[in-house]
Amino acid sequence: MAKLKINGKRVDIDVDGATPLLWVLREQLGLTGTKYSCGIGLCGACTVLINGEAVRACIVPVSSVKASQEVITIEGLSADNNHPLQQAWKELDVPQCGYCQSGMIMSAAALLKTNPKPSDADIDAQLTNICRCGTFNRVRRGIHLAAQSNRKGTHKRGGA
Amino acid sequence: MKKERINVSRREFLIRSTTMGAGFSLGLYLPVSSREALAAGNAAETVATEIPEVNAWVVIKPDDTVIVRIARSEMGQGTLTGLAQLVAEELECDWSKVTTEYPTPGENLARDKVWRSFATGGSQGIRGSHSYVRKGGAVARHMLIEAAANQWNVPMEECSVANSMITHVPSKRTTTYGKVAAAAAELFPPEQIELKDPKDWKLIGKPVKRLDTDDKLNGKQIFGADLTLPGMLNAAIKACPVFGGTLKSFDAKKISKMPGVRKVVRVEDDAVAVVADTWWQAKTALDALPVTWEEGPNAKVSTASIDKMLDEGLTSSDKVFTGNQNGDVNKALKGAVKTVEATYRYPFQNHATMEPMNATARWTQDRCEVWCPTQNGEAALEAAAEAAGLPISKCDVHKLHLGGGFGRRGAFHDFVKQAVAIARQMPATPVKLLWSREEDMSHGHYHPITKCKLIGGLDDKGNLTGLQVRISGQSILASVRPNWLAKNGADMITFQGMLPEGDHAISYTVPNLLVEHAMRNPPVPPGFWRGVNINQNSIYMECFVDELAHTAGQDPLAFRRKLMARHPKSLAVLNAAAEKAGWGKPAGKGVFRGLAVVKTFGSYVAACAEVSVSTEGKLKIHRIVAATDPGYAVNPQQIEAQVEGSFVFGLSALLYGECTIKDGAVEQTNFHNYPSMQIKEMPKVEVIVMPSGGFWGGIGEPTIAVAAPAVLNAIFAATGKRIREFPLKNTDLRA
Structure with missing residues (x-):
């Protein structure tokens, strides 16, 4: 059990x-x-x-x-595909076949939790996931985009 | 009158359409079989597509949702979206309401192949079907307008259409596709239809978003490996690791009491499978199962013995075929002021799709159904019928999105045959067969192994006067499609990128040229591997041209340009990539550039790579500029994604891709000894999409071919080292 x-x-x-x-x-x-x-x-x-x-x-x-x-x-990860990473992934059309993308998104989510504004080097160090279709450059852009919208979101909430 | 004449086909399609309704709703409901789903009265799901189709390609619901039928498979390359764009362009429908569905290959057969080819390979998805899918959209548009005109009792010519809305121009009356679709379905298709002039395209050429992204972001996308059917059991399999070997015996008693185990079965003559409640139980039991193999005639085959075969072919006159010849190469080489000679080698490689091979089958005495990720639904159906021992009309295949294909799931349906062979031993029980990664690594259909010896001659001005190319090694066709071999037995696909003309023509004019292939077929099964033979041929040709330029003391770009006067489209992409990269200008401290250009799959591609190599021999690929002329660019942002991805596939192959053979079996077992690139190794990629119009070239494969040679030529510029054996992990790059 x-x-x-x-x-x-x-x-x-x-x-x-x-x-x-x-x-x-x-x-x-x-x-x-x-x-x-x-x-x-x-x-x-x-x-x-x-x-x-x-x-x-x-x-x-x-x-x-x-x-x-x-x-x-x-x-x-979210109720309605609305986690900043999912939104960024959608915005940038990140997935190709999509098979690795659940793992890719979860690895990125863990990174953003501890490091809300990761550098390229931080992404390189944390994301060791394999993608055979080759989505890496869009994955990288997606993480940066999600980090940006996260900060905006925080700012809005903070100002309300 | 019209109705009467179409009654028969109308009835046929209504039956089919209903059957389809159940089969298509895989994301929500996974029927044991279409018939049973209907019998179970799964009303909600069937009603949705009981709407009659306008034609084979287009179904429109009353709420104006447009369902576009897609025959080719989606495996990440974006064809699903591109094909829908082609249909929607002519249909003039509201793109925001477009969805897609796969017809089954069984339905295709029952309807006299109305959807034509299901094969998804050779970068053919768009270029092989653009004409008839656009026609499908145009015919549907015509019928929808006609239906509206009939209702208003006005001439069709007075009606205009845009965004799923039909307008009777004189009276300004409007209606929508959803409202007239049922009436349109009753009409005859027009006998002739005109397709738009490309200059009038509104949706083709637009970087619209993919249609299949949402479910890939939240885990809802059902891949073959994820399928669950009521009452389904799971199977793990082990085939004889030695190629050509067979299964001798196994001791089922040793594992029969293990948790969940239902049955241990022989599968064909070379494999054993454990069927259990869950896959993990099946795999755990299989790992504990004592198995003995009859290793057969290949038990002593090794990488070294294969290399020996290939070395012999480099100089032999036995089983040698000519792919391209002009002038007198012997004379030219004899008269040359300088000659250059080099021998290259390209290894076996595994497709290594992220989703391992799998298929789910349910067999009864009079029906066999298979659910699987496949690049070729029709071939999967044939494999299923053969293994089922049933007529093809009593079988069908339900396609699921692929977790990668790369050629592994197109020509080969070994996994389907195995799944059906297992299901046959458990009648009426759906069984999902999933290969472990280890099984996938050791039972691939590998990128073929070849060597290539090149000799080039230069005159006193450094002009190329003669080029002799001898490829020695494996033919894919001889193993996979012997009926595609030329009459003399030649495999013309081995000459990809070196042929005199066509989709895979050489990019240069060489005054005296001889390209030959000594066919040497080791007993390791080869397969079509994304790019096929252009991957190694482009290294052979593009790196050797670089060697020639170096010996001639000329700039590699200038040297190529001299040979490309009669290849303007190739020259255009090469110039575009070189110019954007800043060729001729400094690249930054310690950074060096390399070029490559190729015509393949009907497209023209070029790349300029920028690399540095540290004193410790560590390679960094900083940036790649890539240019592509595919003729027409249906979705530029998807082309960019394919080009970027092609560098991951091509560079993973260059850096790490190698399967070695020991005792007749592949030595690599998983990603620890068959690595693939990670994000930290990924260069910046700048993509130039430069469609020159007038032809349809492929996208999914061509750029892979320029990845390796551009980087290798840059490594030479950085280190002075010519690397001629791959992958690079085996080479010390230290000065």
Whole structure:
């Protein structure tokens, strides 16, 4: 049995504790936005947030995730595609095939959480996700655009 | 009268349209089979598309939503949006209300191939279908106007149309496509239709946004690997790692009690699969399954033994085919003041799509259905029918978006055959087969391996007088499409970029030229790999031309220009890239430039790369300027995305792409030993889209061909090193 908190909801799952979080998300919870690609924690297609930190779900045994930890998947990033990264991605038509993009967006979301105005070097250091279609330059622009709109958003709220 | 004459086809399409309704709604509801979905009374989903089509390409709902049918597959290249633009241009509909859907290949067969080719490769999506899809839009527009005119009882000629709105000009009455679509569907199509003059295009050439982005931002996009069907089981598979080997035995008892395991099955003659409740259970059990293989005749094949075959072909006269010849190259080389000789080598490479191979199949004695990501729905259907042992009319394939294709999912449907073979052993149960990354790495259809020896002759003024090119190595066609070989057995695709004319013609005029291919086919399955043979041929030609320029003591741009007087479009893209990059002006401290130009897939492309190499030998690619002339540019911002992406694909291949062979099997297993580029390695890319009009060239592949040679020529400028074996990870770039 595993007790988890996924996208704000508590779930109890009857599963072998050695099962990677990725497969619990995909096969037990139907959250297929988190992708399988390499299975060895390299390519980043399975990236989710655990307590705000980007984690490669394919190498995290579900037994190691505590019930108190907040797991956020791409499905839980925003209510209506309105996270600044999703908006920037839409604005710039970032995805091509799209298979790596859930992981790409989640890695970027983790970066913006700790570093609201990342430099190109910060992006280079944090985003190790593989994209075979080659969306990298638009991904970079997307992160900068999201960082900008984030700041504007903060400013507006601050001024209201 | 009209109605009467079209009754038969009308009934046919109504049946089809209804069936389609269930099949199409994959994002919301995933039917076990179309029929059962209907039987289950999935009313909400079927009603939506029970609306009769205006024609095969266009369905318009009462709320003016326009559904454009797309036969080719979307795998990231943007064809879905580009094809919809082509239809919508002629249809004159409101672009903001356009959506798309895939017809199935089974429906295509049942309707006498009304959607023509489903094949999505060779950069053909747009250029191979622009004419008939535009016609589809134009015919639908005509019928919609006619329907409105009939309702108003006015001549069609008095009506104008824009943005899905039809106006009777004299009376200023208006109606919308949605209101007349049902009536239009009852009309005959016009016998003849005119397409717009390109100068009147409003939507073609516009950088509109892709139609398929939203669901890729929130996890809703269902790829093949994500599919879930009611009652579905999951399969993991292992095929004999040695090419040509077979499955000898396995001990199912050892794993039958493991959690979730339902069945262990032999798949064809070379693989074993575990079927379980979840894929993770299937894979865990498969890893524990004792398996023995019959390794067969290739168990001793190695990279070294293959290289030996290729080396022999470099000088042999056996099985040698000519791709391009003019003048007398022997005489020219003998009379040359200087000659240059070099031998290059290009390795096997895996497509490594981010989404591993997969397919879901459900088999019964009288019906087989497959859901899969495929670049060629018709080929997938044929594979399914063959594996199912059923007539093709009793099978169908439901296409899903691809998590990358790159040629792997076009000519080969091994994964479909396997899925059906498994499903056949579990009748009426849908089974999803998903390959592990390791399986995907070791059972590719690899970029072919070749070597190439080039000899060039220069006169006393440094002019190129003769060029001899001998390619030795693998033919894709001999393995994959033997019926496409020339009568004499030649594989003309091996000469991509070196041919005398056509879509893949050489970019230079060489007075004495001989291009040959010694066909040497090692037992490693080759495949069409995004770009196909232009990837290595452009390195051979463009790096060697650079070598010649260097020996002649001439600027690489000036040297090329002298050979390009009869290739104005190639020269134009080369000049554009060089000029924008600042060729001839300093590039910055420690930064050096390299050029490449190619004509391939009907398009003209060039690149100028800027690189630096540190004293520790670390390469940095700073910036690439790329120019493309595809004739007509349907969506310039998507072309930019394809050009940028082509550098990732081409440079990943140059930096890291290599599959080596040991004991008859591929040694690489995953991204740790088959790396792909990351964002930190990505150069700035500046794209010049310069459509000169009058022809339709491809976009998805051509630019890959200039990525590697432009960078390699820049590395030479920086270091004086000519690298002729790839990938670069094997080369020490220190001075």
